[in-house]
Amino acid sequence: MTAEWLECIACHAQFASTEVRYTCDCGALLSLERPAGFAAKLATRTFDARLASRDDVDRSGVWRFREAVLDVPTSAIVSHPEGATRLYRRPSLSAYAGVEPLAFKHEGENPTGSFKDRGMTVAVTQAVRLGERAVACASTGNTSSSLAAYAAQAGTRAIVFVPAGKISLGKLAQTLAYGALCLNVRGDFDAAMRLVNKACAKLDIYLLNSINPFRIEGQKTIVWELLQDRGWRAPDWIALPAGNLGNTSAFGKALREALEGGWIDRVPRIAAIQASGANPFSRGFAEDFRTRHRMKAETIASAIRIGDPVSWDKARAAIAETHGVVGEVTDAELLEAKRAIDEAGIGCEPASACSLAGVRKLRAAGTIRPSDDVVCVLTGHVLKDPDVVLHAPGIDRSSQTIEIDPTVAAVEAALANRL
Numbered sequence: 001m002t003a004e005w006l007e008c009i010a011c012h013a014q015f016a017s018t019e020v021r022y023t024c025d026c027g028a029l030l031s032l033e034r035p036a037g038f039a040a041k042l043a044t045r046t047f048d049a050r051l052a053s054r055d056d057v058d059r060s061g062v063w064r065f066r067e068a069v070l071d072v073p074t075s076a077i078v079s080h081p082e083g084a085t086r087l088y089r090r091p092s093l094s095a096y097a098g099v100e101p102l103a104f105k106h107e108g109e110n111p112t113g114s115f116k117d118r119g120m121t122v123a124v125t126q127a128v129r130l131g132e133r134a135v136a137c138a139s140t141g142n143t144s145s146s147l148a149a150y151a152a153q154a155g156t157r158a159i160v161f162v163p164a165g166k167i168s169l170g171k172l173a174q175t176l177a178y179g180a181l182c183l184n185v186r187g188d189f190d191a192a193m194r195l196v197n198k199a200c201a202k203l204d205i206y207l208l209n210s211i212n213p214f215r216i217e218g219q220k221t222i223v224w225e226l227l228q229d230r231g232w233r234a235p236d237w238i239a240l241p242a243g244n245l246g247n248t249s250a251f252g253k254a255l256r257e258a259l260e261g262g263w264i265d266r267v268p269r270i271a272a273i274q275a276s277g278a279n280p281f282s283r284g285f286a287e288d289f290r291t292r293h294r295m296k297a298e299t300i301a302s303a304i305r306i307g308d309p310v311s312w313d314k315a316r317a318a319i320a321e322t323h324g325v326v327g328e329v330t331d332a333e334l335l336e337a338k339r340a341i342d343e344a345g346i347g348c349e350p351a352s353a354c355s356l357a358g359v360r361k362l363r364a365a366g367t368i369r370p371s372d373d374v375v376c377v378l379t380g381h382v383l384k385d386p387d388v389v390l391h392a393p394g395i396d397r398s399s400q401t402i403e404i405d406p407t408v409a410a411v412e413a414a415l416a417n418r419l
Ligand SMILES: *Cc1c(COP(=O)(O)O)cnc(C)c1O
Pocket: 114, 115, 116, 142, 143, 210, 241, 242, 243, 244, 245, 246, 247, 248, 303, 304, 349, 351, 352, 379, 380, 381
């Protein structure tokens, strides 16, 4: 096992990994770091061997990579287990994007239906290690669902701050079902985020937003697992939706460490895709990140309805290091892509479809070539936001749902010209 410490990404000040802090005294974000060369001491064959294990910790798509995630005894791990999500390939979606090969890593297959579980298993394990009695987050719904589930497992009090009336019914119900206390903040996500920051500091509650560096450590495994499932062959591109930018940051760190460790021999380019109504990072990218943009966010993709992303600096580094790009898609574009994903029998929540919509757009612009090897990450499950499936602008399900009398004649009439 390796030693670990928290390190400031700006001034490189170091702090013990058991200290409760989320930012440096200089104000910059913290990152969990290990001695130089640690990744090279880990062999991908160790991770591969665990695929055949029957042990939950080995089978978890996060803890399978535990030496590079968190240095704790396996008995201390709070795991559902999570991860081990599948890669999907569909000719219809390759045709839609104009790219082949194209695969989808479906993070909606995690225990609470989004990739948030990968960060939460690590951060809640850390919370227990620190002896925290309460954990909190601001959330558009998926972080809160995940936090609630893992806190329930750990026996820790869960408090979530959500923008009042702005989260999907599926996510709200799920969060309540797992037993969390839900504070409906009159304001948007960014207001809830500012509030939870202050409240956690004042009330000695452990903060589990992705500003928490332990979340990032878990989310790295999305990339490692997809590389592993490809036999450690790097794709040309990895595309993902981008909101608060925790995942973009995690992908950058995962690729940096995988390259340093010799697990892969080249780095895929990251394509981080925002919704055009919540596009501060995309605006920043378009002008070489000269300014940090903040905005009032509005998009149908509630998971990325974020105007002041917390992990901006880490994500900017991830884009620079991977020679990545930041794109944006309109709500109409992401809804169209969602429909293609749904009708391929895979399904995802609206924000997730940014990856496909973004790849299609980057292909059309010539940034992605037709024969590039691309992996899109689908971040959340289709059931997370049933309202969009049924009632989004331009959606009409009336020809698909027909109420009938219980007679064969009625069935026959309903199926006329449809068999
Ligand atoms: C959280 C989330 C995102 C955005 O990820 P960030 O790390 O905040 O950029 C995208 N899609 C879904 C479904 C999410 O839950």
